[in-house]
Amino acid sequence: MSSQNDKLLIDVGSTYFKVCVTSDAPERRQLEQHFRNFNQTILDDLMHKCGHTISAFAHDDVFICSSANGGLSTLIIGLTHTFSLKYATNIAFNSGINIIDTILYQDLDSATVPSDLIDVVIIAGGINSKGDAFADDLYEYLHNVNYSNIVYVGNELDAANAKAQLPELVILPNIIDDRLHIVEEDLKAYLTNLYQQDIMGKEDIKDLYQISSNQIFSTPYIVNQTLPLIDASYSVVNPFILLDIGGATTDIHYSKDLVEENIVTNNEFDRLVFKKLGVYKSRESLIFDAKNNEFVYELLMHLGVTENIFEEQSDKATRILMQLAIFLVLCKMSHYREAYINLKLTAVKSIVLTGGVTKVLKQDEVDDIIGFFFTKILTSKHRPVTIMDSDYSIWTLGSRIQDVNLREQ
Amino acid sequence: MKVVTGVIGNDIHVVANRLIDLSLKARGYEVFNLGVNTYLEEFFDAVIETDADILLISSLNGEAEGWGREVKALKAEYKGLDKLIMMIGGNLTVGAGKAEDIIPKYKSYGFDLVCHQIDLNTGLDMLADYIKEKSA
Numbered sequence: 138m139s140s141q142n143d144k145l146l147i148d149v150g151s152t153y154f155k156v157c158v159t160s161d162a163p164e165r166r167q168l169e170q171h172f173r174n175f176n177q178t179i180l181d182d183l184m185h186k187c188g189h190t191i192s193a194f195a196h197d198d199v200f201i202c203s204s205a206n207g208g209l210s211t212l213i214i215g216l217t218h219t220f221s222l223k224y225a226t227n228i229a230f231n232s233g234i235n236i237i238d239t240i241l242y243q244d245l246d247s248a249t250v251p252s253d254l255i256d257v258v259i260i261a262g263g264i265n266s267k268g269d270a271f272a273d274d275l276y277e278y279l280h281n282v283n284y285s286n287i288v289y290v291g292n293e294l295d296a297a298n299a300k301a302q303l304p305e306l307v308i309l310p311n312i313i314d315d316r317l318h319i320v321e322e323d324l325k326a327y328l329t330n331l332y333q334q335d336i337m338g339k340e341d342i343k344d345l346y347q348i349s350s351n352q353i354f355s356t357p358y359i360v361n362q363t364l365p366l367i368d369a370s371y372s373v374v375n376p377f378i379l380l381d382i383g384g385a386t387t388d389i390h391y392s393k394d395l396v397e398e399n400i401v402t403n404n405e406f407d408r409l410v411f412k413k414l415g416v417y418k419s420r421e422s423l424i425f426d427a428k429n430n431e432f433v434y435e436l437l438m439h440l441g442v443t444e445n446i447f448e449e450q451s452d453k454a455t456r457i458l459m460q461l462a463i464f465l466v467l468c469k470m471s472h473y474r475e476a477y478i479n480l481k482l483t484a485v486k487s488i489v490l491t492g493g494v495t496k497v498l499k500q501d502e503v504d505d506i507i508g509f510f511f512t513k514i515l516t517s518k519h520r521p522v523t524i525m526d527s528d529y530s531i532w533t534l535g536s537r538i539q540d541v542n543l544r545e546q
Numbered sequence: 547m548k549v550v551t552g553v554i555g556n557d558i559h560v561v562a563n564r565l566i567d568l569s570l571k572a573r574g575y576e577v578f579n580l581g582v583n584t585y586l587e588e589f590f591d592a593v594i595e596t597d598a599d600i601l602l603i604s605s606l607n608g609e610a611e612g613w614g615r616e617v618k619a620l621k622a623e624y625k626g627l628d629k630l631i632m633m634i635g636g637n638l639t640v641g642a643g644k645a646e647d648i649i650p651k652y653k654s655y656g657f658d659l660v661c662h663q664i665d666l667n668t669g670l671d672m673l674a675d676y677i678k679e680k681s682a
Contacts (some may be wrong), residue, residue: 217591243625267597317578319590 150385199349208235216262230393232328268294363535377487382494491526552580555609608640620673
């Protein structure tokens with residue numbers, strides 16, 4: 138039986154789930170990780186593998202987070218790359234959204250209409266004194282898009298016309314203020330709520346309320362909550378980046394000190410996601426990315442393998458793919474490859490790794506790949522300290538913070 | 547009228563930038579100051595987002611000479627910038643250079659007004675005259 142202060146924390150990922158008992162008594166603490174059985178519902182799979190542990194806890198003491206719903210698919214239409222599209226993308230990533238496509242409004246006539254259902258369309262652009270930013274072509278385009286939600290966060294002058302054209306449109310305050318700075322709160326709250334509704338609406342996830350009476354949160358949200366307190370678990374020196382490399386996606390949480398961009402926010406940490414960079418569900422796109430990187434063959438040689446490793450299904454192949462994922466994600470964040478945002482990687486003091494990667498790679502294998510990246514790509518002798526969150530302390534801490542927050546409310 | 551301004555490239559001359567900002571405001575312009583270290587695309591994007599009438603780029607370390615060559619091609623990628631007044635000022639060359647050589651060069655890059663090593667108020671008078679002339 139669990140004692141009064143014991144809590145059960147469950148994280149349902151796209152590939153694995155983790156079950157953790159936290160307790161004041163060290164002998165009762167435990168952590169299990171299991172590969173998901175996709176032929177069963179999440180609840181059946183959980184009960185089959187960890188039923189004994191789960192049934193020892195009252196529903197009030199079970200805390201669940203999940204990234205298994207895949208996240209919301211988002212289409213952002215904005216006036217410019219530097220302001221409206223970048224600001225809306227930044228807010229969407231920080232709200233836990235993984236799948237983001239953007240269209241520059243002036244290129245709308247050549248943009249293809251997405252064939253899949255879009256969970257949310259975001260329209261952004263212009264300071265409040267700019268009118269007529271959007272014309273009929275926007276609404277004609279949107280009539281052909283299949284979406285569930287649509288939100289307008291552009292200039293005030295166009296809002297009334299937009300609402301007249303699209304009655305289902307939700308209008309929120311402009312995300313660009315009159316100094317061209319970002320205004321995050323309203324859109325962030327809207328998207329975070331949508332994300333929560335999406336998690337709770339998924340049949341598989343809904344079942345989990347049979348074992349917990351607490352709200353199910355998204356995993357990136359939980360991780361982001363933990364970052365300001367990360368030094369409670371590890372000796373992390375700021376500025377740092379946190380890489381969460383999993384089966385389907387790679388999440389990056391980074392200190393804002395590492396960004397040179399013009400986005401001025403109150404957040405200490407921002408998040409971004411590479412949606413098709415994972416070693417299980419996104420294996421094919423990871424390999425595709427790797428084959429298109431000119432340094433990868435040198436890297437494979439450095440690791441003592443050939444490109445035939447891409448065809449293999451073995452533990453060794455998974456290890457190499459994890460190392461490639463670390464390398465590719467650092468490339469994407471550096472000045473070498475222009476991404477949505479570039480980080481000053483030579484200023485990074487610590488790199489924290491969490492997620493599936495910590496179960497696959499050893500510390501020296503991670504250090505080796507990070508060393509290769511800094512030498513080859515950044516031509517630098519700088520070596521940040523790498524920290525492996527092998528026992529999921531970050532997620533555990535985040536879940537406990539959530540527990541405390543819920544009790545205080 | 548709305549003006550987007552800032553210092554181009556890897557140039558951190560913040561005092562000059564602040565003086566331009568204050569002087570423009572004193573003359574009644576609505577100013578959107580992008581500050582130092584600004585890239586060309588950010589200038590044009592700010593013009594689009596604000597519906598600015600004037601783009602005033604400054605440079606003190608002479609880096610504008612390199613960036614200037616990109617102006618026409620980049621501006622052509624944007625729709626709706628045909629009426630934008632393009633102005634550049636400061637020290638517009640690396641090393642020594644004569645205004646009579648520098649001004650035509652920048653005009654060929656697409657700038658309407660070029661102020662090489664002249665004082666700020668004179669430059670802003672030139673802008674006022676140019677606006678008056680255009681609207682006449």
